[in-house]
Amino acid sequence: MKVGLFIPCYIDQFYPQVGIATLSLLEKLGCDVVYPQGQTCCGQPMANSGFEHLTHGCNELFVDHFEGLDYIVGPSGSCVLHIKDHLHVEGKEQAATHIRQRIYELAEFLTDVLKVDHLKAKFPHKVGIHQSCHGQRGLGLAQMSELVAAPFSKPQRLLQMVEGLELVELKRTDECCGFGGTFCVFEEAVSVKMGKDRIADHVNNGAEYITGNDVSCLMHLEGILRRQKSDVKVLHIAEILNSSI
């Protein structure tokens, strides 16, 4: 099984440890992982800002780098969702379609494709899950609080396999943190307020760590936590699942 590792631009530049944890976790689980070099970005920052027509370059690069692989896996629900919904390249539509159908966010790849039912990981801490909207409502990583449907959560299932880890209950299980791509700068006041409120929910319920499937949300929350000089830290789910005994 050949798995292409998709490391979104801001993870590559600012959170390489998340990329390393993702790669190492997939390798531990027996995947033959390739990292196509020269990859840049899924194009979402432009598309969500209303400039989808400028994303041809990103789309072409993406198809060139990831065509012909069995699976493409990335540690970001948001970027994966963008590719799933919007990757089209004229003249390479077949390859683009293959990618759209074969791209997975890390947690869903672990649960749905690798069908992981145990992990050798230990993380003796109180952890709150931040359900990032695009992963949750877009990719369906977890049941959404708005819907009348049976509960499930792929990230939660994985985290429950980690020795010593205690999940904290939140008052609002899946409210948006306010990152929202360029929303975080163009609507700075609301964005920060949303982030502060999410953090307060985790802190009030005793979380030592906030984890999630999207580094973008975590970066936003981390920025606020650090400004507040809080002891609470953020970690991508890959970093916890990869933490060795």
Next chain:
Amino acid sequence: MSRESILAAIKKNQPEQQALPDLNAFRRTGPGDPAAFRKVIETLGGQVFEISSYAEIQPLIAEHQPDAQKIISLQESYLPGAMTEWETGDGGRQYEHVDLAIIPGQFGVAENGAIWITDVEIKERVLPFITQHLAIVVSSQDIVPTMHDAYAERIAQPGGGFGVFIAGPSKTADIEQSLVLGAHGAKSLTVFLYSPKA
């Protein structure tokens, strides 16, 4: 006249037709549960009395609404002696000073406590709204489970010029989401759930 231009624009722009969904799956079989009906009305701020004879109405009103002076009963049998001569006046404005109106309801809906009333029975449409307090008499045999059953079985066709589902007393939560009973309509709702003894 804009009628033709609006209709032309709609005809040009409307999408392809799609079939209507089948609503039968939402129907329930059997009658509605009077206990569930009662419970919902109570949560809506209404009061429910189960009676087996109309004669029970008078003492209940005397006990629970002792201040009601001007009482209108649309059926003589509900409250012998209450006013029934009420069909004259300025388009219903005269009923502003009615303390309590007792009216018949055609049927109730168990899922939401709503009771169906039409102008066939109440004659003056404004009565159940303008009266200070409202009481509705409905038979426990006439409870349907859901709104789907109501429209399918009871009111597939309109039975008058005006019909209304009433569920509880008039209320508002417009001030800081604090629930207050008695906005513009009746301040209280009493439901007499009538089950004649076999």
Next chain:
Amino acid sequence: MEHQHKEHSLLAEEFNANEPRVNWHDETLWWVRQKRDKMAWTIPEWEDLREAASRIKHNVLGNLHDYLLEFEKNAQANGAVVHWAADAAEHNKIVLQLLQEQGVKRMVKSKSMLTEECHLNPYLAEHGIEVIDTDLGERIVQLAKEPPSHIVLPCIHKKKEEIGELFHEHLGTPAGNADPKFLTAAARQHLRAEFIQSRVAITGVNFAVAETGEMVVCTNEGNADMGAHLADVHIACMGIEKIIPQRKHLGVFLRLLARSATGQPITTYSSHFRAPKKGQQLHIVLVDNGRSRQLGREDFRNSLKCIRCGACMNTCPVYRRSGGHSYHNAIAGPIGAILAPNLDMKEYADLPFASTLCGSCSNVCPVKIDIHQQLYKWRQVITREGYTKKTKAAGMHAMNIVLSKPGLYKTAGGIGRWVMRTFPAVVNNGLNPWFRQREMPEPPKESFADWYKKNRKQ
């Protein structure tokens, strides 16, 4: 770009100047969202019901022409007079003419978002007619000379003390009394006097049934009924999209509407107006005002399914923290943000961007409008039509150049991180909106790509 109003982001920033108030606003609306959840969970077939409602509305969009004709024919047979208005101006003119025929100078209106959309009240005021809004929340904002901030809870932004103050000033209640029960009783007295004196009543319409020519109006207060039944002339104003095919379809919508809106099983009153009462005139004004145009926009026509429950506002994390007035439109929140650009794309170009695209709105919508996807699509249309700020466009073009060329991306990323490490003040300053209330990420020495090159075989 010249706008009549400040943009959403700026108005939201002003709203956020008072954080305790934002918390209060957020908590109040979240409570309504929770009531909605609780009610939805009492119906196991809830999701099927939403699907059915969405499909009924889809059928309506595809048959709107015929349904409108059917409705008109049946309404006329019932004794109503049907008027057609192409836009807000024509709607207002029709209503004014009807009022002038009656010679009234003061009359009551129950809640109608359509008349808000058409700015009927100020138009009638210009012609010497005073409209008394009778929904308590609407009356409160009317006294405060403000527009409603929410389509179901018009004065949700107001604290009871402020309302007490308003009532003291306008209705003569004792100063300092802010008890909701007392204030409601005062309003009841005041508005009952208005109902009694009024000879004409305007109401909105929640649903209009093609099959029977009747209109259903839902209220909790009973104000639509108090107005309409006492009046000699009842004027019902409705958007053309309010049509539903048959009476039985009301079963679906009445189950969904109040549960979604306020978490009630049904509104106190669901009134079915078919024929005018004896001696009364019933006028129905059918209003297009951009709806037929929206019907032609394939990506956006589903917005016409809206039944105005306001659930998308209550759940929207942005709405709850920016307030209804920040949307500077009659209809605020997510649904307002996809309806408004159809009315005036330039004026409302900011609204589709006032969202994180979290998708909660689409999930609570009782008629399953793909609201967040339409927000995304409006962004594309607004940008294509040239209504985006030039500075933003320049930034996006620059971003595209960097991200389309792996070499340039690698170099720019390396330089960027080096600058951030070496001269943090370049990014950590007040001009960077990220930094105002957040720290920048700590830039690592090497990127993942650099690490991979060193640590894995090529």
